[in-house]
C-alpha cells in the first residue's frame with residue numbers, strides 16, 4: 001500500500017507529502033445526486049430530439065453543462081449547439097434536477113469531511129456544477145466545514161473538468177498550495193483526469209455504475225468502493241501523507 005504513495009512522489013519529483021488540504025468533488029462524492037443528474041439530462045435531451053442513454057451521462061460527469069451539450073449535438077446533429085440552445089437546454093435540465101433531487105448524502109461523506117477537517121486540514125469543494133442553490137445546500141449539510149470563498153464551481157472556471165483548471169484553482173484557493181500538499185476525492189473519470197492533470201494524488205470512490213477499471217484507467221492512484229471504505233482506510237493513509 002505504501003508503494004502507491006511512493007510511486008506518486010517519485011513520478012512527480014517530490015521527496016515527501018506535506019498534506020494541507022483535501023479537495024472534494026461534489027456530485028457522487030458528497031451528494032448521492034448523480035442518478036438525478038443522469039435522469040434529468042436524459043429526459044431533457046429526449047425532449048430536444050437528441051438520443052442518449054441515462055448511463056452515458058456518468059461518462060460526462062464533472063464536465064460543465066455546455067460541454068456536455070456540445071458533445072451530444074456534435075454526435076447527433078454534426079454541429080455545436082447555439083448559445084441559445086445551450087441556455088434553454090441547460091435551464092430545462094436544471095429545472096428537472098431540482099424537481100428530482102432529494103439532497104441525500106453519500107453515506108459517510110459528512111463523517112469523512114468532519115474527520116479530516118478536525119485533523120486541521122483545509123476542506124474545499126471543486127465542482128463542475130453551477131447550481132445557484134449549491135452554496136446554501138453545502139452550508140446546510142456540512143455546517144462550518146466548507147467556506148464560501150474557497151469553493152470552485154462552474155462559475156469560476158473557463159474550461160472545466162477534464163481540464164486541470166478547476167483543481168489548479170482549488171490549490172490556489174486553499175492557499176497557493178503545491179500539488180503534493182493536497183489530495184483529491186473524486187468519483188468520475190473526467191474529474192479524475194482533471195485532478196491527475198493538475199498533478200494531485202487522487203483517491204476515487206466508485207459510487208456509480210461504471211467499472212473500477214474505468215476509474216483507475218482515468219488515472220486514480222487509489223480506487224475504493226465507497227466513502228465508507230475511505231473513512232475506514234484513512235487512518236492508514238494519513239500518517240504517510242501528512243508530511
Ligand code: CA
Nearest residue numbers: 025027028188
Ligand atoms: Ca462527481
